[in-house]
Amino acid sequence: MRLGITKLRTQILLFALSLVLATTMVIQSISWWSANQFNQQQIRQNTIKAENILRQYIRSSENNLVNSARVLTADFGFKQAVTSGDKDTIASVLMNHGARINADLMLLTDLSGRLISSSHSTIYDEALLSYVVKDLLEKPGTAHIVMLDNRVYELILLPIMAPRTIAYTLVGFELNQTTLNELKQLTGLDITLLKHLVPVYSTLENIPNDAEFIKTINSAHTEWFWMERPTFINSDFMPATTSINPVSILLSADLRPIYQQYDDMSARIILIVLLVMLGSIIVSTIIAHTLTTPLAKLVGIANQFAKGNYDAWQEPGQASSEIRDLAAALRTMGTEVKQREQVVTWQARHDALTGLFNIHTIRSTLTATMQKYGQCVVVATYIQNFRQINDRLGPEVADACLTVLAQRLNQFATAGEKTNARLEGIEFLSVIQLLPGQSPRQVVEELLDNLDKPFQIGNISLSAHFYAGVCCYPADGYDSKTMLRRVRIAADHARLNRTTIHVYTPGEDENHLEELSLIEALQALLRQPTNIELFLNFQPKVELKNGKMDTVETLIRWHRPGLGRVAPDKFIGLAEQSGLIVELTHWVIQETLKQLRRWRDNGLALNAAINVSAEDLAHPDFCHFLEKQIAVYDIPANSVTIEITERDIMYDEALGIEVLKTLKNAGYMIAVDDYGIGQSSLSKLKILPVDELKLDMSFIRNLDSSLTDQKIVRSTIFLAHSLGLKVVAEGVENAATYSLLQEMGCDSVQGYLISKPRDAEDLVAWLGENNATYSFSADSITH
Secondary structure, three states, rough: OHHHHHHHHHHHHHHHHHHHHHEEEEEEHHHHHHHHHHHHHHHHHHHHHHHHHHHHHHHHHHHHHHHHHHHHHHHHHHHHHHHOOOHHHHHHHHHHHHHOOOOOOEEEEOOOOOOEEOOOOOOOHHHHHHHHHHHHHHOOOOOEEEOOOEEEEEEEEEEEEEEEEEEEEEEEEEEEEEEEEHHHHHHOOEEEEEEOEEEEEEEOOOOOOOOHHHHHHOOOEEEOOOOEEEEEEEEEEEEOOOOOOEEEEEEEEEEEHHHHHHHHHHHHHHHHHHHHHHHHHHHHHHHHHHHHHHHHHHHHHHHHHHHOOOOOOOOOOOOOOOHHHHHHHHHHHHHHHHHHHHHHHHHHHHHOOOOOEEEHHHHHHHHHHHHHHHHEEEEEEEEEOOOHHHHHHHHHHHHHHHHHHHHHHHOOOOOOEEEEEEEEOOEEEEEEEEEOOHHHHHHHHHHHHHOOOOOOOEEEEEEEOOEEEEEEEEOOOOOOOHHHHHHHHHHHHHHHHHOOOEEOOOOOOHHHHHHHHHHHHHHHHOOOOOOOOEEEEEEEEEEEEOOOEEEEEEEEEEEEOOOEEEOOHHHHHHHHOOOOHHHHHHHHHHHHHHHHHHHHHOOOOEEEEEEOOOHHOOOOHHHHHHHHHHHHHHHOOOEEEEEEHHHHHOHHHHHHHHHHHHHHHHEEEEEEEEOOOOOOHHHHHHHHOOEEEOOOOOOOOOOOOOOHHHHHOOOOHHHHHOOEEEEEEEEEOOOHHHHHHHHHOOOOEEEOOOOOOHHHHHHHHHHHHHHOOOOOOOOOOOO
């Protein structure tokens, strides 16, 4: 029901009908009020008119009576008859005079009111007559309405003077039903003569003349629909009368003719209203049809638009200009929404920068694509040096490189079909169909050769190198989830091991899951306030000149309860790969400085070397964090050596050198770790802000038996000393190597010959066992 009312067609119809009904009610109310006011005024005027007519009638009758009575009382013969008491003469005179003036009653009474003679043979109640005469004497010559012998008379009393009053004559006209009917014709109102509120005569019909007359006439009503309307409006008229048997007059205006006129007018109005309503229904239906039919079409079109069917356009047909404007706006909206939806759909499926498929699209379509291609190779490609490009030349140039790379992927010429996507950041995916006779590795090499060409960005020529992880379909998997996981595992392996191409081999999934488990566990440990799984070991460094040991290298260890020891190279590499290396380094720095503080509080002033990574140097908060921890634990900056590998320095050479200079200026010692196996050369050393070189253990392990290693180490020590740098040899495991390094002028050594890495307590105990002053020689060391 509610839905029907909310329809525009119904609302228009209801509005039209409501308007007609409201107008009708207003007109009817105004008509009723106006008619009522007019009728009330007319009734008042008619009542006043009737009262005036009655007064005139009574006055006229009174004048006739007075004149007739005066003629009678002035008649000499009548006076003599009265004086002589001749009743026959008196009766004859009264009868003749009454007949002459058409009087209905002629009486002669003595001064006490006793009847002397009458024009009628009626016997009157002498007591009543006495009271009447007494009342009439109060206003002699004035007509009174009097009831005598159950008849109503208009009487007048005049004295008979001879010369004094000798008797009274009463002259009257009877007021009967005929009189009232005549008065009704004159006044237009019904007239009732009442004696003690009981009607004597009345022109009203169908009203019982009993004691309930007044109640009946006042309660008389006319039914009109569910209403009751009074039949009469009554007005009392009080003529002069006697105190005994007083007579009153009731004027009644019959309202039924007025009601009939009003009802006729209402019926005509209702008929007109019904006709107008019928016309309104017809007109409003036509208008509603004119409005709602095109609107219904537009609603249908809008519903089709909502379903995405933007081509379901229909002209609304004949309609008003507003609806045509609405239709035009709806059509424009549909066109624009369609265009925006196409854009949004494209953006949802494609990478905004490169225009390639995004990871969501390739994830949902890879299975179908591989099935379509049959045999194919899936290649995940990483840009090796993208970070340097971004940091040195800015994000605009870096984005331009990614765009060019996407173009090259699309333009790569292959005999079969291909699909390319950008997964995340600098990671791209290519699905290349293999035709019979094609080698997967050959196709990948051709792809990388195409990508390795220099990038020309404006006036800048850039070289980029790539890592590629490779999976083959269907050998390495059948669905997109498996293939994406495995090709990324292969790409991560290539990136971490610095190999250009790595083809997925079975079993790497399990290793990857194990690595993910280690990463999650490490992340949880680093974010705990305290943990018992991560701890530090310290390996001493001994100065060869004096055998003094005042520096240790901090080494992090991880022991998982129930699972055992985790190799440092493994979890540190995973930390670098997962982005946890900065948090891990912060933990090592904090724990190392905390231990240095404990030792110093116990009188043991040791220095510590801390290994950091390229990610640490690149982190904007690294220097600030280090300075803050140094201040918290009150450790001199020159008591801390920052060790970093050649590879990490070269990762972003400019940034690395800048950060190292900042650290050196702050007082920290800088050491190049694993020197000799990285990408730098001795010529780089003159621009690096370093204090010492740590020779990689690959040169030290066979130093006592390899002349080549001896030449390399000797020349490196000589050149380093020439540049003002100290040299530390790590991995010293026998006394012969110790002696050779001492003879070559090496500054410090560390290795299992000196001591294995120890925890803090064990290190202090070991120091005490070897020398109270912490001095050592090759012959005196206790391992």
